[in-house]
Amino acid sequence: MEHQAKMIVDKDFTIGEVDKRIFGSFIEHLGRAVYGGIYEPGHPSADEQGFRTDVLGLVKGLNVPIVRYPGGNFVSGYNWEDGVGPVSERPRRLELAWRTIEPNLFGLNEFMDWCKKAGTEAMMAVNLGTRGPDEARALVEYANHPSGSYLSDLRAAHGYKQPHGIRTWCLGNEMDGPWQIGAKTAAEYGRIATETAKVMKWVDPTLELVACGSSALGMPTFPEWEATVLDHTYDHVDYISLHQYYGNKNGDSANFLAQSMGMDSFINTVVATADYVQAKKRGKKKINLSFDEWNVWFHSNDADNKLDPWQIAPPQLEDVYNHEDALVVGCMLISLLKRADRVKMACIAQLVNVIAPIMTENGGAAWKQTIYYPYLHASLFGRGTALVPLITSPKYDSIDYTDVPYLEAVAVHNEELQEVTIFAVNRDLNNPLPLHVDLRSFGGCSLIEHIVLESDDLKAANTAAQPDRVAPHNKGNATVSGNEVSAKLAKASWNVIRLKINK
Secondary structure, eight states: OOSOEEEEOOTTSEEEEOOGGGGEEEOOSSTTSTBTTTBOTTSTTBOTTSBBHHHHHHHHHHTOOEEEESOSGGGGGOOGGGGSSOGGGOOOEEETTTTEEEOOSSOHHHHHHHHHHHTOEEEEEEOOSSOOHHHHHHHHHHHHOOSSSHHHHHHHHTTOOSOOOOOEEEEOSOTTOTTSTTOOOHHHHHHHHHHHHHHHHHHOTTOEEEEOOOSSTTOTTTTHHHHHHHHHHTTTOSEEEEEEEEOOTTOOHHHHHHTHHHHHHHHHHHHHHHHHHHHHTTOOOOOEEEEEEEEEOOTTHHHHHTSOSSOSSOOOSOOOOBHHHHHHHHHHHHHHHHTTTTEEEEEESOSBSSSOSEEEOTTSOEEEOTTHHHHHHHHHHOOSEEEOOEEEOOEEOOSSOSSEESEEEEEEEETTTTEEEEEEEEOOSSSOEEEEEEOTTSOOEEEEEEEEEOOSOTTOBOOSSSTTSSOOBSOOOOEEETTEEEEEEOTTEEEEEEEEEOO
């Protein structure tokens, strides 16, 4: 086959509406995500509440729609009451998930204030490790009940008269993981999640609830865990969660760039399992997916093993991302958009410092990691209707994957703005990839811009000293003739081709 790729996009061949929450993120009480990340009193940029305004600016730039909190593994040993009320009276605790000291200077109310300033919503997790239905219903009452009950009045006494109105809640975290505090079998978790869901919705019937799926694709119980958990919780939950991280420990870049094919398979298997439970129960409700942890994570593993325990906010999970990591994140974003019919929420884990698109120095600068850019572009330009990408592409084989297309791509139609955006990764590490896109049903189009993220060095990274070493430009070579687009995608590149539909 000639080394070129073709793509056909038709506005009537839709995958589904893109739920904006697919571009969500995650803040856990882990490492410097909170302390030194979003919250650092005394920092030159800190506002009156101690929130770093330089970080807020970078977060707002991403237009993050929802942020999961407070964990993660952390939540399975967390007492939410420790983080509310007068700061001087809050206890310091041993935090067993990450073996640190949690000072509880920042809790639920501070997080909700931060969300307001960041222009985002909260996805709150409840502790189903050491706790259960009673504490979960109490937290919903404290957060969401208007007034006239002990806990809603306690919230008002803490300075928050108006309820927070948190709609989206996770029923625990990674409950099948042996590393999890209070880990459970599928049947044990299914039962406690069901009883917790019932009382939470009795307090506030407007809630949307996420049941824990397997904590990784490689768990020995996957996907039997999902089937058992949904067998218990089907009538009470709206979503099942997926978590997956990818890495390049063996230095095999071609195989690394193919790993999003595993993400595609993971999503499809969970969809099939959820639909099996629906069929088994003769149900009408579709269980959708919340891919509420995903990212590249492997760079910092060795450094984390050398940290002394029982510190406050040590530098944990601080991956420094390079160019090829950004390409994999771009492929993963495309995977999420390709299943926009069922993946309705997703959270890149995490937002600041901890395996994150944004990095900071304590007392110093904040900057954008390489992975910031595909996340930014997808969030800004990926809203609308995802369209079926009919792709013909040359392929390659890697150690773990066969028939890997050099072109990974999807298109999103924003009818309101009369725009079509093509997101495309050229996985070829050595050669540019000619691309022809047929937009046959759109009439004429004109080019708004062709954004490219490229680098001669796959291992190039952004640092405090060189914050813009890897950054996108909009000098891509795409051309438009009528409803046909031609471009030569640079080797190992992330591309965003934005088109205006001519009326």
